[in-house]
Amino acid sequence: MSRFLETIRIQQxxxxxxxxxxxxxxxxxxxxxxxxxxDLACLLANAPKTGTYRCRVLYDRRHAEVSYHPYLLTKKAxxxxxxxxxxxxxxxxxxxxxxxxxxxxQRAGCDDALIIKEGLVTDTTIANxxxxxxxxxxxxxxxxxxxxxxQRLIDARWLVPEKIEAEQLHRYSHVALxxxxxxxxxxxxxxxxxxxx
Numbered sequence: 001m002s003r004f005l006e007t008i009r010i011q012q013x014x015x016x017x018x019x020x021x022x023x024x025x026x027x028x029x030x031x032x033x034x035x036x037x038x039d040l041a042c043l044l045a046n047a048p049k050t051g052t053y054r055c056r057v058l059y060d061r062r063h064a065e066v067s068y069h070p071y072l073l074t075k076k077a078x079x080x081x082x083x084x085x086x087x088x089x090x091x092x093x094x095x096x097x098x099x100x101x102x103x104x105x106q107r108a109g110c111d112d113a114l115i116i117k118e119g120l121v122t123d124t125t126i127a128n129x130x131x132x133x134x135x136x137x138x139x140x141x142x143x144x145x146x147x148x149x150x151q152r153l154i155d156a157r158w159l160v161p162e163k164i165e166a167e168q169l170h171r172y173s174h175v176a177l178x179x180x181x182x183x184x185x186x187x188x189x190x191x192x193x194x195x196x197x
Contacts, residue, residue: 009071009180015040052072053068053071073182075187076112078109079124079192080105080193086117095125102125114129120163121165122144128140132176138159138172149178149180169193175189
């Protein structure tokens with residue numbers, strides 16, 4: 001079985017969204033093994049104390065490997081909407097299908113792919129998405145992956161989960177992206193999304 005991955009923002013030695021990352025690890029281990037957990041806070045106790053880092057936790061039922069990499073935010077702006085029937089309900093370390101979609105979007109002059117599954121908007125290959133309807137930020141009710149930043153913003157009532165049909169994208173004015181590393185940022189107007197075909 002493939003190993004799993006958590007990507008955590010470490011700023012000045014403090015891990016972001018720790019509770020949400022811990023919950024996702026627990027949920028993953030419960031689903032695939034019926035039990036298992038580890039103390040994520042303890043595992044990250046030796047995180048660098050200055051600067052901003054991307055922490056990668058590669059794990060399975062018995063082992064967890066931690067690595068730290070300096071992090072500099074690169075914002076994605078142009079998205080290419082591409083159809084896919086992939087399942088990515090759990091954050092597997094194996095990401096080749098996502099990487100192929102990202103590469104396809106980049107060959108078309110875009111920054112990333114916006115994945116459309118069964119006619120519904122899901123996520124980009126590295127971020128959850130939100131769309132501004134004039135009064136609220138709407139995020140897909142059924143994303144490809146339930147991100148930790150997305151869940152935190154839903155719990156704070158900053159985001160509203162709803163079905164978003166790809167053919168209804170024109171109803172929204174702005175696009176925002178979010179993940180554990182970048183936080184939430186407005187990527188641009190709805191024109192930042194290009195529909196393939």
